[in-house]
Amino acid sequence: MDAPRETFYDVIRRQGITRRSFVKFCSLTAASLGLGANGAATVAHALETKPRIPVIWMHGLECTCCSESFIRSAHPLVKDVVLSMISLDYDDTIMAAAGHQADAILQETRQKYKGQYILAVEGNPPLNENGMYCIDGGRPFVEKLTEMAADAMAVIAWGACASWGCVQAAKPNPTQAVPIDKVIRDKPIIKVPGCPPIAEVMTGVVGYVVTFGRLPELDRQGRPKMFYSQRIHDKCYRRPHFDAGQFVEAWDDEGARQGHCLYKMGCKGPTTYNACSTTRWNGGVSFPIQSGHGCIGCSEDAFWDKGSFYDRLTNISAFGIEANADQIGMVAAGTVAAGLAVHAGVTAVRRLTDKSGPHGH
């Protein structure tokens, strides 16, 4: 850690990677970021001149599925990201150091690269009982998180946990788990939601930050626009079946075999912002809808609390009764119509029995 800060290119050459491989890598990264024809040169220039950015990767309440996804990135290969693009100084699940040694790295990075490192957070902090539900290195995780965030350049919220809260924040949320933007308020946060996020999206975000030294353009929810500005439904290869009115009505029916739209099976594609239908998973092999199952909307806020994954109309919890908009609406409209029918009946009876009124003529 005490060596002068190397550029990416220094490290790459030191590892015996040829100039040719380096340029290929730059082109691939530029393409995955959707940059134009000059993109590759920009990436190469940045990697040749800029010092590697230290990254601290912390884990709160989570399942490590984000890490599992990240290490399967194919374009770029995660080894390129970890070894060449970033200087992953701390990641307690995959680092060699442990215990006090590991904790020392955190403090060292904080002091040495104050305001220069990226804090990547997987999982989220529980606030109940003063953060007791997630103890990391003998201290509540929330303390460690806010401490490290205070000196970071920017924060990346990996996955649905850090971005929205995910399963541990689902009702009734006994540990009071909250997304990290509820405890980190003074730093720019890039939300990369998904359960887990797509590997190429994760490396793409990291690639963008190290290439340009700034955050990608974010949308209203703090998500990078380049990966989260379209719904699964907008780019789904089954979309023509939706427009035609061809649906799967039941699992294993003719429509399912024909690969029709899963809208009626509760597919959340129409309300889910993610890149699954374009980049797909596992190196572009497939994604849930291609495998015959609807999208469950894992990159959306509170997706666990929207009722069954298999209903089109989601449940509305009120007064302890679970019902969807149609059930509530039909009951309400029916009640009103019945009430008005009774009202009309009473009106008619009164008119017939009231002979002294003004209507006798």
Next chain:
Amino acid sequence: MLSIRTTLREQRGNAMAQASGLPGVIDRVDERAPRRQTVYVYQAPVRIWHWTTVLCILVLGVTGYLIGSPPPSLSGEASAHYQMGYIRFAHFAAGYVLAIGLVFRFVWAFFGNRWSRQIFVLPVWDRTWIRGLIYELKWYMFLVRDPKKYIGHNPVGHASMFGLVLLLVFMICTGFAMYAEGAGRESWQYAMFGWVFSIFPNSQDVHTWHHLGLWAVVIFVVGHVYAAVREDILSRQSMISAIVSGERVFRDDFRDGFKDRAP
């Protein structure tokens, strides 16, 4: 009769003082009209807006329901059908007409007669209006014998029309926000209505609320039609023909002396 109407038309700019010359008819300041007369209430733009909106709501309601619960799946090649496409097109087109209509109706409130402004302003600060509201509620609950006559909306109708305007604004905002999801982040629809997603980060919630809004509109329509028919029969004034011709006809008024007595 015609002369009164013509007079009213000419003098509608002169606000309440003109209407107060009509004994028997009550508006917000307790005015009366003579035995039988016609008042030109709903000007042509208001009537056109009303019936356009009726059509739009009909189309939007049916297609909106079908978007939430599509018809049975079609077989054959996808290229041979465009069912959801047409349903959604009809929904979006009717939505545009409804939204433009409401904007137009709002603008008309600045140019139209005094009753054209009613549905946009709820005079909760006006004691006469509140008393009228309570009286009308009693009338609908069979607690008073005779209804009052109003040139514009009676206070209950006024409140429900105001509620409909709010409901339509809600439906237009959520509807255009969802339309913006397809139109893209660079679209003017997203620029204007994207804030909806700051309130509901998950678009699924916007869909659910928009869907509940459909049923709220259905409930309004049921009540609106019922009240119009009922008042047309019982309140000694025309309702249904009024929104066709624009002219409200007031019938006999000899029971006014008993207006506050319970049956």
